[in-house]
Amino acid sequence: MIQIQRTIYTLLISVTVTTSAFSQDYFLKNYEPFNSEIPSPESFLGYGIGEQHTRHDQIVAYFSKLAEISDRASIAVYGETHEHRKLIMLTVSIPSNLKNLDQLKEQHLRFSNPNDSPTNYDQVPIFVQLGYSVHGNEPSSSEAAMLTAYTLVASNNEAIIKYLKNAVVFVDPTINPDGRDRHTQWANQFKSNNLVSDGLDAEHNETWPRGRTNHYWFDLNRDWLLAVNPESKGKLKWYHQWYPNVVTDFHEMGTNSNYFFEPMKPIGSHDPLMPKENYEDLNDLFAPYYANALDNIGSFYYTKESFDGTYPGYGSSYPDLQGGLALLFEQASSRGHLQDTPYGKISFAFTIRNQYVSSMATIKAAVENKSVLRKYQQDFFKSAVNKIPKTEFAAYEFGDNYDKNRNKAFIDELLIHKIKVYKNDTKYIVPLKQPQKRMVQTMFETYTKYRDSVFYDASAWSVANFFNMPYKGLKSVKLGKEITSTKNIVENYKVLPSDYAYIMDWDDYYASAALYYIQSKGIVVASAFKPFSVATSKGKKDFNYGAVMIPVSKQKKSSKEVYEIVKKAQEKFNVPVYDVDSGFSIEGIDLGSNNFRSLTKPKVALLIGEGVSSYEAGEVWHLLDIRIPMPVTKIQMRSFRRASLAKYNTLVMVTGSYNQLDSLQRKRIIQWVSNGNTLITIAGASKWVIDKKLVKEKLTKKEKDKSAEKTVKRLPYVSSPENRGKERVGGVILKVDLDLTHPLGFGYHTDEIPVYKNNLVFLAPSKSSYSTVAKYSRNPHIDGFISNKNLNDYIKPSASLIVSPVGRGRVIMFADNPNFRGSWYGTNRLFLNALFFGNKISVPKESN
Numbered sequence: 001m002i003q004i005q006r007t008i009y010t011l012l013i014s015v016t017v018t019t020s021a022f023s024q025d026y027f028l029k030n031y032e033p034f035n036s037e038i039p040s041p042e043s044f045l046g047y048g049i050g051e052q053h054t055r056h057d058q059i060v061a062y063f064s065k066l067a068e069i070s071d072r073a074s075i076a077v078y079g080e081t082h083e084h085r086k087l088i089m090l091t092v093s094i095p096s097n098l099k100n101l102d103q104l105k106e107q108h109l110r111f112s113n114p115n116d117s118p119t120n121y122d123q124v125p126i127f128v129q130l131g132y133s134v135h136g137n138e139p140s141s142s143e144a145a146m147l148t149a150y151t152l153v154a155s156n157n158e159a160i161i162k163y164l165k166n167a168v169v170f171v172d173p174t175i176n177p178d179g180r181d182r183h184t185q186w187a188n189q190f191k192s193n194n195l196v197s198d199g200l201d202a203e204h205n206e207t208w209p210r211g212r213t214n215h216y217w218f219d220l221n222r223d224w225l226l227a228v229n230p231e232s233k234g235k236l237k238w239y240h241q242w243y244p245n246v247v248t249d250f251h252e253m254g255t256n257s258n259y260f261f262e263p264m265k266p267i268g269s270h271d272p273l274m275p276k277e278n279y280e281d282l283n284d285l286f287a288p289y290y291a292n293a294l295d296n297i298g299s300f301y302y303t304k305e306s307f308d309g310t311y312p313g314y315g316s317s318y319p320d321l322q323g324g325l326a327l328l329f330e331q332a333s334s335r336g337h338l339q340d341t342p343y344g345k346i347s348f349a350f351t352i353r354n355q356y357v358s359s360m361a362t363i364k365a366a367v368e369n370k371s372v373l374r375k376y377q378q379d380f381f382k383s384a385v386n387k388i389p390k391t392e393f394a395a396y397e398f399g400d401n402y403d404k405n406r407n408k409a410f411i412d413e414l415l416i417h418k419i420k421v422y423k424n425d426t427k428y429i430v431p432l433k434q435p436q437k438r439m440v441q442t443m444f445e446t447y448t449k450y451r452d453s454v455f456y457d458a459s460a461w462s463v464a465n466f467f468n469m470p471y472k473g474l475k476s477v478k479l480g481k482e483i484t485s486t487k488n489i490v491e492n493y494k495v496l497p498s499d500y501a502y503i504m505d506w507d508d509y510y511a512s513a514a515l516y517y518i519q520s521k522g523i524v525v526a527s528a529f530k531p532f533s534v535a536t537s538k539g540k541k542d543f544n545y546g547a548v549m550i551p552v553s554k555q556k557k558s559s560k561e562v563y564e565i566v567k568k569a570q571e572k573f574n575v576p577v578y579d580v581d582s583g584f585s586i587e588g589i590d591l592g593s594n595n596f597r598s599l600t601k602p603k604v605a606l607l608i609g610e611g612v613s614s615y616e617a618g619e620v621w622h623l624l625d626i627r628i629p630m631p632v633t634k635i636q637m638r639s640f641r642r643a644s645l646a647k648y649n650t651l652v653m654v655t656g657s658y659n660q661l662d663s664l665q666r667k668r669i670i671q672w673v674s675n676g677n678t679l680i681t682i683a684g685a686s687k688w689v690i691d692k693k694l695v696k697e698k699l700t701k702k703e704k705d706k707s708a709e710k711t712v713k714r715l716p717y718v719s720s721p722e723n724r725g726k727e728r729v730g731g732v733i734l735k736v737d738l739d740l741t742h743p744l745g746f747g748y749h750t751d752e753i754p755v756y757k758n759n760l761v762f763l764a765p766s767k768s769s770y771s772t773v774a775k776y777s778r779n780p781h782i783d784g785f786i787s788n789k790n791l792n793d794y795i796k797p798s799a800s801l802i803v804s805p806v807g808r809g810r811v812i813m814f815a816d817n818p819n820f821r822g823s824w825y826g827t828n829r830l831f832l833n834a835l836f837f838g839n840k841i842s843v844p845k846e847s848n
């Protein structure tokens, strides 16, 4: 039955597309003969590769089958996604290598140990890691992964046997299974029997949020550095056990392009920390292999003109910082099974074949350049522990005195990258002289000068700033005790029962999580709008703005029940909580002061759907769902009309077009705000509320540009992308001046903090004296590329965070993104303050 259908199918296709005959030969004939006892993907799945999109569970089943029946392969699960899909790695080599894998691994790892100096470069098999489909809606490569695995496991071709003797190949068929399955389901459900190549067909146009990202709509190809998601955490753990010499990262791009392989854009935009040999020598060594392989099948391609490996969190850049050679591939997407292009039709099978051919060429290139790659990795790690020049820092010290959980999260971030961290008397110390020196630099160093201005992504990634972590460089270093785990790093005084009150510091990152937990148990709480000092059973304690007070006698529960809830909150989130038995303060406000304001539990809705930035929406969802944890209602744009806003006291809008919100809907929103509720807008949504005149604020206008009246300067046409790139703000870290007495500034101790900007939203400071909560500092530039024009004309005069009163409510406008990539622990607090204290902000009316 299947066979008959297949034949009809092949006939149908070959009428329209001559380049793709959907049979195994189309892919595999160069590697005959094949062991007939090993099922091909086609015989296992019941359809030919390219005819359907293959679900992740089918890929896992196929790989498991290969490992089960062949002694050339073994399979391991290295993690699990948010949606509980398995992350797998198939290890393939000749049986004798697999049997000795532990021993080979030991020999291999000697080359990344800077204190060891093995010279048997050619005698240890090369370790190659083939990674596929980090972007779920770039599906060709996972299909190619099945063909590659099959070829390696089943082919008895001389070339393959040679590869397997000389290499251990690790195949990760789907880096992002949750996203892949979203797209797979889409493409399959809209596929017609007569393939429709019209780009307008539903098959080629996925719905929001699309399959590129993972469950929380994070781009996993940015997450290697930040390690927020389980996919990346699992991968990094695997990575630092194996340190492969070559790593691939397969992608898809616009339908009308030709294939891309490295080298990328020339050196001007590559990571300044990378040895130049990586870009200059190794890429040139590999490129001819891809050129030959693609020439042989008549495929067109290009190199050197686009993409950059500057941001260290890509699958094609992170391994470069680990002594490996990471390689980016980009295939024009058929997005669906067949699509029209100016050069005829592009079929799914065609896209898969290019990825397959490049996979095989990678193994060939790695095997034939084994010694070079091994020597390179050895030199890479040896150079990391070279004597540090006097002009450079010997170490960084860091640590926040008020927020242990933020310290812990930052140390976790360092440890996952195998960065060595020590603790002396007061601070944490990270020496530069260590195998992961370049990762240390990545975490702490900032860059302000670049030879190129067109970045594919963020140009700032000093992660210490993401965490608002106080740090400084040291010229000499006293190490102290090494920190290998953060398990007991956060130690708090254990709260005792009280019949009077409990007070929780607001300075800790997880204070808002504990607060929400306490509120959700029906406990009435108040927050200090001024600082105070009070006697606790632990002695005198100073509390900062925002400290949360739980008055025991005002609860509807017994003091025992209240204690159990408070104690549970402390245990769950490991936050600083104290018990007090008197309301009389040593300094500052007493516990019965009107400057304690009772808090309302946030009931949050988030607008999502077509036109909304899924990244920014996902960051909000992730923060509230995972870190707080708090339910947030995700209202789709198409349901907004019938949504009763009265159920919520806080509405979050991130960057989006919001075309679907007509004047009637906008009126509804603003009516709801003026009833006493809070609208929080991020980045583009802040511009939207101003453009639509929902608030009486303004965008920053440039000083009248006199040069505009002069004759426009002629420029070479070819330079236009470069010049336009300069005016983007691709991702830059800026310093703002924060009002620490404003509820949105509660819990901070320094009035200068870093923020992340990757947009062109410039808010003019408010006309009200108390409304501009954060304004860019006089010299705001910390890290990343920004043009002088943007810096001087737009950033410097602008506000970063404004609260605008509307009736009894308010709109809280962020110009920047406080939740960027789930890793801005430093500015998450601003957003959480807006959520927990927003409803308590009143802006005094001024007489003017």
Ligand SMILES: [Zn+2]
Binding pocket: 135, 138, 250, 251, 252
């Ligand atoms: Zn991609």
